[in-house]
Structures are given as structure tokens and as C-alpha cells.
Amino acid sequence: MTDISNDTLKRASGGDIIAFEEIYKSVSGFVYNVALRVSRNRADSEEITQEVFMKVYHSLKDFHFRSSFKTWVYRITVNTAINRYHKSIRDEKGMAEYKSEIETLSSDQPAGENIIQKDNRDMLNNLLEALSQEHKICLTLREIDGLSYQEISAVLKIPINTVRSRLKRAREALLEKARRGQVKNEL
Amino acid sequence: MNCKEIQGLLKTNYLDNELKPQDNKAIKEHLKNCRQCQKLEEELRGQQMLFQKIKREEVPEHIWRNIRGAIIEENLEKENRANSGVFEHLRELIWGRRPVFVLASTFAVIVFCVVIVGTVIHKKQALINGEEILANYNLSDESGQLIYNFGTNIEKYLL
Numbered sequence: 001m002t003d004i005s006n007d008t009l010k011r012a013s014g015g016d017i018i019a020f021e022e023i024y025k026s027v028s029g030f031v032y033n034v035a036l037r038v039s040r041n042r043a044d045s046e047e048i049t050q051e052v053f054m055k056v057y058h059s060l061k062d063f064h065f066r067s068s069f070k071t072w073v074y075r076i077t078v079n080t081a082i083n084r085y086h087k088s089i090r091d092e093k094g095m096a097e098y099k100s101e102i103e104t105l106s107s108d109q110p111a112g113e114n115i116i117q118k119d120n121r122d123m124l125n126n127l128l129e130a131l132s133q134e135h136k137i138c139l140t141l142r143e144i145d146g147l148s149y150q151e152i153s154a155v156l157k158i159p160i161n162t163v164r165s166r167l168k169r170a171r172e173a174l175l176e177k178a179r180r181g182q183v184k185n186e187l
Numbered sequence: 188m189n190c191k192e193i194q195g196l197l198k199t200n201y202l203d204n205e206l207k208p209q210d211n212k213a214i215k216e217h218l219k220n221c222r223q224c225q226k227l228e229e230e231l232r233g234q235q236m237l238f239q240k241i242k243r244e245e246v247p248e249h250i251w252r253n254i255r256g257a258i259i260e261e262n263l264e265k266e267n268r269a270n271s272g273v274f275e276h277l278r279e280l281i282w283g284r285r286p287v288f289v290l291a292s293t294f295a296v297i298v299f300c301v302v303i304v305g306t307v308i309h310k311k312q313a314l315i316n317g318e319e320i321l322a323n324y325n326l327s328d329e330s331g332q333l334i335y336n337f338g339t340n341i342e343k344y345l346l
């Protein structure tokens with residue numbers, strides 16, 4: 001994500017749509033991909049992305065530059081995605097759709113996508129199924145989005161020691177699952 | 188550091204480059220001589236590679252169009268509200284979503300009406316009473332003739 005100048009943020013908070021588009025271009029990749037990883041559902045990811053940007057647009061005037069803008073948007077994204085996920089899980093119909101999306105998500109990639117990329121994604125999605133939602137978010141913020149322990153701590157509002165222990169448990173769970181899979185393949 | 192401590196760090200700070208240089212160096216030294224820890228590091232690096240190979244998905248273009256449309260619609264609504272008449276705005280301010288103002292205004296109107304009606308009735312009653320009092324003053328004798336002398340000296344000045 002490229003840095004966004006304070007001037008752009010100020011103009012956008014005053015209702016300047018061009019400045020807001022600049023912000024959108026800079027952070028939408030992160031927002032959409034986090035939404036996709038949490039919800040595992042394209043339709044939900046699109047709705048989450050729209051919801052996040054409407055929240056950002058309405059709250060920009062209350063953003064007083066006390067924290068990093070990047071951390072602030074990450075936090076709104078993670079919270080919105082998790083809330084939407086819980087809501088969809090509570091809803092029985094949503095749960096059925098969620099399961100069906102998981103089954104079809106891997107075959108629903110853009111036509112031009114590299115086969116290796118698709119295989120990697122399938123393998124990773126399969127492995128991530130072994131993790132709880134909080135471990136999965138912590139691990140993907142670190143591994144895919146490249147956030148530091150300090151940044152993850154600020155985004156999820158948890159102590160750094162908790163970040164560390166979640167990453168440790170998540171990696172142990174993934175190793176365990178990979179080892180089991182290997183044993184099954186050998187048999 | 189023993190293997191258990193090293194393995195804990197391999198799964199966290201070491202893999203994520205969040206270690207002090209001296210601790211990093213100590214772990215690298217340990218890895219040279221410990222096959223079990225080496226194997227764990229390889230597995231963890233392999234896992235990490237899998238994440239790094241995953242490309243981020245492109246954001247569908249229509250999402251921005253939807254957001255832009257929603258913002259423009261919102262701004263138009265705001266403008267319309269701002270442009271509607273001052274009276275409308277005042278009415279909305281006083282009556283809209285404020286039942287306490289409605290109650291207070293109704294009460295004030297009732298009190299005003301009671302005061303006005305009370306004053307009118309009071310004045311009318313006072314007029315009737317005054318006429319009755321005047322009617323009781325009679326300056327005529329029994330035959331209906333006006334009396335000019337009541338037996339005092341003052342009459343010659345006044346009557």
C-alpha cells in the first residue's frame with residue numbers, strides 16, 4: 001500500500017471524491033483480499049469492501065491523525081469482515097451458502113489464472129481450514145500482508161505477546177495438518 | 188538456549204525477522220549442529236513460501252462504481268435537504284423527532300386559551316355586577332319624582 005498524504009486525507013474528509021478515489025486505489029487491494037480471506041465468498045467480499053469504504057468516507061472527518069491511516073483502515077476492514085462472517089454463520093441459510101461458496105471458490109478463479117497459482121491457492125485454503133478465525137487472520141496479516149508484530153497488535157488491539165502466541169499456534173496447526181496429509185499420501 | 192526454546196523462536200520471531208541480531212546469530216549457530224531444529228526450519232520456510240506464492244486478487248472494477256454512486260447519491264440528498272425552505276427546515280427541527288416539543292407546545296396553547304377565556308368571562312361578570320349595583324341606586328321617591336333635598340347642605344352645591 002502506498003502512503004497517502006495528509007493533504008489527500010483532508011480533501012477527502014471535506015467530500016472531495018477525486019481525493020477519496022486516490023485513497024480507494026491505494027487501499028482497496030488490501031481491503032478486498034482480507035474480506036475474501038475472512039468471508040471466503042466473493043459476493044460477501046464485495047459487500048464488505050463497499051461497507052468498509054462507506055465507513056471510511058463517513059468517519060474521515062473524525063480521523064485526527066493520532067494513529068496511522070493504514071492501521072486505521074486495516075482495523076475497520078478486519079472488524080467489518082469478522083462481523084459479517086459471524087452474522088453469516090449465525091444465519092442458517094448463510095451457512096449453507098458459505099459452505100457451497102467454499103466448495104466452488106477454487107474453481108471460480110479468473111480464466112487466465114496460472115494453474116500453479118490455482119494449486120497453491122487450493123492447497124493454502126485447504127490448510128487454513130484447520131485454523132480458528134482469529135489464528136487465520138493473525139497469520140495472513142503477517143504472511144500475506146506483511147504486517148509487523150507491532151502493526152498486527154494495533155490492528156487487532158491485542159498485546160504483542162498474544163500476536164506471537166497466535167502465530168505460533170497457527171503455524172503448529174498448519175505443520176500438524178501438513179504432516180498428517182503427508183502420512184495419508186504415503187499410505 | 189535449548190532445542191525447545193529455539194523451536195519456539197523458529198515458529199515466531201526468527202521466521203518473522205523480529206529477533207535481536209545476537210539472538211538471531213545464536214539460533215543460526217544452533218541450527219548448524221541440530222538436525223531436528225534444521226528440519227523444523229525447513230518445514231516452516233516451506234509453509235511460508237506457500238503464502239508468498241499466493242498473489243493478491245484484483246479488485247472488481249464495479250465496486251468503485253457502486254461506492255462512487257452511493258457517495259454521489261448521499262451528497263445529492265444532503266444538498267436537497269439544505270436547499271429545502273427555511274420554514275420546512277424549522278418545522279423539521281421543531282416537530283421532527285422531538286415529541287417533547289409537541290407536548291410543550293400543546294400545553295402552552297391550552298394555557299393561553301384558558302387565560303384568554305377566563306379574562307373575558309371575568310370582564311363580562313364585572314360589567315353585569317356594575318349594572319346591578321347602579322340599578323340599586325335610586326334618586327326618586329315613591330311617586331317617581333326626583334328628590335332634590337336629602338337634608339344636607341351639600342345638595343345646594345351639587346344638585
